[in-house]
Structure formats: C-alpha cells, structure tokens
Amino acid sequence: MFKIRPEIEEILKKIPKLPGVYIMKDVYGRIIYVGKSKELKNRVVSYFRGFNSHSPKTQTLVVNITDIEYIITDTEEEALALEANLIKKNRPKFNVLLKDDKQYPYIMVTLEDDFPRVVKTREIKNTRNKYFGPYSSNYAVNEILEEIHKNFQIRKCDRNLSKVKRPCLNYHIKKCIGPCIYGDEIQAEYTKMIDEIIVILNGNQKQLIKQLEKEMQESAENMAFEKAIKIRDKIISIKSLKTEQKVVNTNGIDQDIIGVVKNKDNICITVFFVREGKLIDHQNFIIDELMDSSYDEIIRSFIYQFYSDTSFVPKEIIIENNIEDINALEEYLYKLRKKKTSIIIPQKGDKKRLVNLVLKNANEYLDKYLEKHNSKMLKYDKTIEELNQIIPIGEIERIEAYDISNIYGVFNVGTMIVYENGTRKKNDYRKFKIKTVNKIDDYGSMREVLGRRFSRLIDEYDEQSFSKWPQLILLDGGKGQVSVVKEVMDSYGLNIPIIGMFKDQFHRTKGLIYEGEEYVLDKSTLLYKLIFEIQEEVHRFAINYHKTLRGKSVTSSILEDIPSVGKKRREELLKHFENITMIQNATLEELMEVPSVDKKTALEIKKHFIASEKNGTV
Secondary structure: OOOOOHHHHHHHHHOOOOOEEEEEEOOOOOEEEEEEEOOHHHHHHHHHOOHHHOOHHHHHHHHHOOEEEEEEOOOHHHHHHHHHHHHHHHOOOOOOOOEOOOOOOEEEEOOOOOOOOEEEEOOOOOOOOEEEOOOOOHHHHHHHHHHHHHHOOOOOOOOOHHHOOOOOHHHHOOOOOOHHHHHHHHHHHHHHHHHHHHHHHOOOHHHHHHHHHHHHHHHHHOOOHHHHHHHHHHHHHHHHOOOOOEEOOOOOOOEEEEEEEEOOOEEEEEEEEEEOOEEEEEEEEEEEOOOOOOHHHHHHHHHHHHHHOOOOOOOEEEOOOOOOOHHHHHHHHHHHHOOOOEEEOOOOHHHHHHHHHHHHHHHHHHHHHHHHHHHHHHHHHHHHHHHHHHOOOOOOOEEEEEEEEEEOOEEEEEEEEEEEOOEEOHHHOEEEEOOOOOOOOHHHHHHHHHHHHHHHHHHOOOOOOOOOOOOEEEEEOOHHHHHHHHHHHHHOOOOOOEEEEEEOOOOOEEEEEEOOEEEEOOOOOHHHHHHHHHHHHHHHHHHHHHHHHOOHHHHHHHHOOOOOOOHHHHHHHHHHHOOHHHHHHOOHHHHOOOOOOOHHHHHHHHHHHHHHHHHOOO
16 A cells, blocks of 8 residues: 655645646656646645556656655746756656657758858757758758758868868869868858858748849849859759658648657657648657656647757647647747747648648557567567576666777777667767776776776766666676676675677677676577677777777877887878887888888887887787
C-alpha cells in the first residue's frame, strides 16, 4: 500500500494556490519531472491522492519522488515558458521529450565569421550563426548547397583568412571571389551574396527573384548585357531550388501542420511543412517512455522544444484538437518570430483535410517504426542469448565500451561509447583526457578512466550519461585491462560484468575474455557481429578524439626535448617527414637529408628515441 513520505507531506502543506512550476526530484537530486499549473497546490497534491487509480507510469513517478520544489510566477504564460526551459535544460525522465529517430541535418550560415560560409551541420549551438532546417535528408541539403555554391561565389574553406598567403583553387576557377586576398574591398559584395542566400533559405524565393528581375532589367537597359546574363542565370538557379511540390493553398501562406498519434508505448508526431502555399517537406518524431501524457502536454512540449531549435516559425500552426495554453504558446512564438503566429484548430475544409492527411502519415510511420523496432529488438535478444550461452550474464540493456589511445606517451586519452539494446547511443559517448599518466601505460590510463567513471556513477547524478548504470562493460584489451578495471570496481563495491575484447594476429576481432578465460567467437554469429561493431566503434572514437588533440604541435613538443633541435630544425623535420613515426624510424642518412640536420644532430635524434623507448615514454 502506498504511503506518502512525511517530508513530502510537509512540502504539500506549504505549496500555495498560485500559478507556477513544480519540480520533482528523486533520491539522488535528479529532476525527474517538471510541470506547470494555474494552481500549484491542487495539481501537485493530485499526484499523491488516489494512487491506485493512477496509471503504472504515474505510479512509478510518484514512488520515486523524494523532494518537490516550486517556482511561483505572475501568470500562467510565464509558468509555461519556465516549464519549457527547465525541460529543455534538464530533460527529465518522465516528461515528454522529443526523440527523433535520426539526427536531421541543418544548413548553417556562419555569421560569426567576417566572411560567412554556408555549410551542413547536425548540431545547433547558441551562437550568432544562423540555422535553417531541419531537412529530411543529407541528399536534400547537399543539393541545396551545391546550387548555392554554383551560383554564389562564397568561400567553402574554413581557413583562417588572416593567415592565408595565397588563394585556393576555388578562387582561380572563379568559384570564390577571394576574401582571403581582397578583404574589406569586397565586404559589401560578399555580404550582399550572404543576404540573398539567407532569403533563399528562408523560403522567400519570390521576393529575391522579383528583386533580381528588376536588377536584370536595369542592367539590360544600361547595356550591361554580361551582368544581365549573370543575373538571369542566377534567377534560373534559384527557381531550380524549388523541387516538385504539391500546392495545398492558393494564398501562399507558410504553415506547419502537426499530427499526433499514439499507441500503448509510443507517440508519433508528424509535421508537414507548407511554404508559400506548397508542401515542401515533412518530419516524423518518436516519443517513448511517455507518462500517460495528455494531448495538451504533448503539443505544448513539442511546440516549445521544436521551435526553440529551428530558425523558422510559420505564420500558422495547424493542430487537431483545442488545448488550454494557446494564448501562451502564441505569445512565445511571437517572441521567436517577431510577428504573430496563429495556432489554428480547423473543423472543416482544406485545413481539416490536411490535418487528416498528416494523421494518416503519422499512423503509417508509427506502424513502420514499430515493425522495424520489434525486428531490431528480436535480433538483439538473440544476440544476448548467444552471449549467455558462453558467458551467463543475464539481461543486458546498456553496454559501455572503453579504449585508450596515445602517441608516444603524449596526449593519452580514453573514450567511452554506449550501446543501448544493440544501438549506438552517441549522445552518451564520453571523452577523457588522461591526467595522471604521462607515458605509455594503458593499464594506468584505463585505471584512471574507469575510476573517474565509477566515482561519477556513485556520486554525481547530475550528468545524464554518467548517472546510468551499465549492465555490461567491454574493454578493448586483454586480461591485463580486465583485471585492472576489476580492481577499480572492487574498490567502489560494484559488481558489473567486465569482458575484454581481444584480436587475432591480423588485428581483427577474435573473441572475449571473462574471469581469466578466453572465448573465441564464431564469425557467423550475431554476437560476433555486435562485438566486432563495438570494438571498431570504440577504437574509431578514440582515434578520432586523439587526432583532434594531436598534430604537428604534438610532434613538435616531442622534438623539443632534443637539445640540438631548435625551432627551425623542428619545422624542417616536420616538413620533410610529416609525422613523428617517420622521424623515429628514419636512418641516419635519411635524417641527414634534412638541410639543417648534420651527422651530429642526426645521432642525437636517434639516441633520444632509443632512450625514450627504454624508459617507456615512446
């Protein structure tokens, strides 16, 4: 029988009957649910009354609540905005959270640069840069970027223009007007091109085409035929950016139509994007682990989360059913758009037919998603069954894999990748700079990485990835790495299965090590395929992280330890050999091919690397 904790009873007595936001926390201080209400007291108390009549997910929430905080606001509109910000920041487990089945690409205009670029990205950051999208596919983005770069002579390179000594190929083939050469002289012309591109990406091609047609006419009248031809070609190109689109209204209004369908465990939200009266694209979002969410909460959460991360807000947002918070939502959208956006609930006519079409698509997508998801889960269950046949561990949802990477003891790094139910969870990947080891010592590095991970698992529940318990830890290495991590785990009193992944003489996945025993895997099994994928992925992630930290600066820092190798010789060595491995393996004769390296210096370089190998720093 459910009984309210005494501390919760005390909090409930003090909650006022005012509008505001309530924040529910678990035993570790993590925010697990955020809500808003016109009257805080009645809403919060309702969670703890009639417990047996609540759904299982609401009951799960309630039994996990050990603390409740609240923030009083002047109006319900303020409460709505605050609720959305807290959900976005903390991503509480029991709130409706957007979970798209893939990361959609955006187009970013790098307005932080003096001479902006137009590039593809999958990450939105809070910067001065302008984002457009999301788009439904890489293909769509690449097509748009190709047309933009074909018709606007803006730069593609990401070089520091202040340090460029000569222009790149794009300048010579007239695909870039050369800001690296002309600088401020062409600033106005460059800015005009960027402004035109932004107009196109905003979907206002008509406005730009009308302006360009006027310029083309003026150029022709002034006998500037070459310029008129260039403008004509640009107009043709801009028109080509419009693919075949279905006309859904004749008044040219920008609209988003949002449909929501749900089954027992999932919600699918489908959005149709109508620009200038034409249907140009759509997106599907899947939400699972929902807490019996009402239509109101789903729509409210979606609008706040989606439009806070997109660059465009349409004139109309069309939804299926009426909701309580329309005025507050419209006020929020007005602040984003700087113009009024209307939320419309159609009862009949074309808009109602559009809503029905969106719902039909959402139902179809949800069916396909579930079919694909169930197939994937069945495959994963069989994989874990194969693992349990050789190493009995039990059910496994979350797998964490670790690897160490270094270059001659410099910039030791560790990485953690995560798989949940057989699928990569890239948002939970983590990188570690090794702080306590400054030589080649994979065991010491692994000891530090897992020590930091376990300490956060126990003590620091405010970080999303580190607060989750893995059911299995995989290590890219043999018995030594496994025993080191087992020691660290024992020191924290933890009992999580640890398995090493070892390779054959050709550096290919061979098998697993568990409690001192080696298990060679059959390459035809699902288990082998998953272990191979995880081992390759953790290695790739470690190497890529290491590449971002190293480079000529790392190589140069290694050469600084050689007394007779000064700045000039370091630069010439790097220019001649390209990397530290080639320098280390070079013969005396090969070293002496570098103009400033004589026999004495070459001997010192060789002695340095021999000594470094002996003491383990190379």
